[in-house]
Amino acid sequence: MKERKISEEFLNRMKNLLGEEEYEAYLRSFDEERLYGLRVNTLKITPEKFTEMTTLKLEPVPWILNGFYYEGEERPAKDPYYYAGLYYLQEPSAMTPASLLSVVPGDKVLDLCAAPGGKSTELGAKLKGKGLLVSNDISNSRAKALLKNLELWGIENICVTSEEPKKLKETFGEFFDKILVDAPCSGEGMFRKDADMVKSYEEHGPEYYAGIQREIMDQAVDMLAPGGLLLYSTCTFSACENEDIISRTLDCHEEMELIKLPLFEGASSGIGLPGCLRLFPHKIRGEGHFMALLKKKDCTAGDGIFGKTGSKQPPLPDELSDFLSMVSKPMERSRIRIKNDAVYYLPELFPENTSGLRYLRTGLLLGEMKKGRFDPGQAFAMTLKPEEFRQAISWEKQDERVIRYLKGETIFLKEGEEPIKGWCLVCVEGFPLGFAKGGGSTLKNKYYPGWRWQ
CATH class of the missing domain: 3.40.50.150 (Vaccinia Virus protein VP39)
Known part of the structure; x- marks a missing residue:
């Protein structure tokens, strides 16, 4: 069992609760690694669609339809999809x-x-x-x-x-x-x-x-x-x-x-x-x-x-x-x-x-x-959805402007992109991140400062 100063009173109570054989199995569980989970936001995306899009290595939580295990070395909180509200990090x-x-x-x-x-x-x-x-x-x-x-x-x-x-x-x-x-x-x-x-x-x-x-x-x-x-x-x-x-x-x-x-x-x-x-x-x-x-x-x-x-x-x-x-x-x-x-x-x-x-x-x-x-x-x-706002722009997750937007920086449109004037909904692969205000070839960042990528 991993080093934890757990009281004898608690351990004795667990032994009485579980019985000798189960109690030993419970103690052995402390030698196992903790588990990490995320739950997909079905208000925005289906679990099936999310698993197709993400690069995270996921395994379904058997009793939760939109729940998944992910590997501990992954960093799902540092992913644009997290900032788009596509999932919540939660113990299974x-x-x-x-x-x-x-x-x-x-x-x-x-x-x-x-x-x-x-x-x-x-x-x-x-x-x-x-x-x-x-x-x-x-x-x-x-x-x-x-x-x-x-x-x-x-x-x-x-x-x-x-x-x-x-x-x-x-x-x-x-x-x-x-x-x-x-x-x-x-x-x-x-x-x-x-x-x-x-x-x-x-x-x-x-x-x-x-x-x-x-x-x-x-x-x-x-x-x-x-x-x-x-x-x-x-x-x-x-x-x-x-x-x-x-x-x-x-x-x-x-x-x-x-x-x-x-x-x-x-x-x-x-x-x-x-x-x-x-x-x-x-x-x-x-x-x-x-x-x-x-x-x-x-x-x-x-x-x-x-x-x-x-x-x-x-x-x-x-x-x-x-x-x-x-x-x-x-x-x-x-x-x-x-x-x-x-x-x-x-x-x-x-x-x-x-x-x-x-x-x-x-x-x-x-x-x-x-x-x-x-x-x-x-x-x-x-x-919102992109089609629900008159002016929207959506970038692939790999586009470096996604992270720059989440950091609060001014964004420059690329050659071939339509000039944007006035309010614009900024999205990653069709999922909203926030607003910006277009000045033609630039987007003045309106992402909420308290949510910015750190």
Whole structure:
């Protein structure tokens, strides 16, 4: 076993949990290399098409349709396709919770503990631009990373908040059709992947997190609409953070019932609570995880807020209307809002009577009104296709101008390329990277500085 100062208390508990033979197999898993994974953004590309395009050496994750293993020496975060939002780097087992929550376009979805966005990006891709995704993280700094990942993926029907679950419950009530609770936990399942998790575990063990998890689940249940589904997950092994939390939720909330999750090769059923799902690193090619799916019985009338955008708004400024005339993507003008010169496109199901929340983003940031002009934003560019913008240019990934653009440099057009004047959507092999402003033979770079290639 690799050198990690793991407490005897934890090891003894794992031996009791697994039995002697399985326990030895679990210990041997520490001698194996950690695994690396990426998940393809199905909002932009099919897994089949992506595997044809990429030069990465990929192997499918058997239980995730759009998940792949990649080699540890690869550098997928230094690839233009990553900057185009075509995939998210994620440990294979961590892909499982969002894959098991059956989100469909039009749902109202809450990811309650969402940062840095691995699960929210998958939930947003499943919505396909319809409905609403509220992604929340109590940490404001972590929520900023969450927002970047959602915008990089081109997900427009988002609201990103940084609130305690109790505040969200007081605001929304029984509003959401689907809720994912990837609860803060002691992280026992990540010991092989991240030795620092062992240090954190010594400071706060399972009992500490169990109290937090119970409170979060109570708030989540109260925000779930009748007939809705709630997926609870952790990356730990302790029963007091897993099956005990689910049993306690069922005992305290008679309106909730456990829905059996399907087993797949290498997965294990819950310990003492059949229907839950456990992943162990000695049984699958991934780290440790726990999942349980609950449903709220359709027996009560929901009391959630049901606001809908579409109220009459003042005419749009001419400079904004002029820019939007270049966009052929269908957009409802009644959902456009301007606040402090920032221009937003609200989700179709956005409840507008939630202004008391601490929002990092309400909908898609289209851009900003400046003196006599409108400057489109990076997030807007990531939601477009080349054919949806009047003026677009696309380069092959090997073209040195792709990296230069991502670094924020001015770009010079080559002989034979049409002169470009005004706003232009810059793409790599047909996938948007951002905006530029043409001056004929040059493109003034408008790539967002905070996202630049380092």
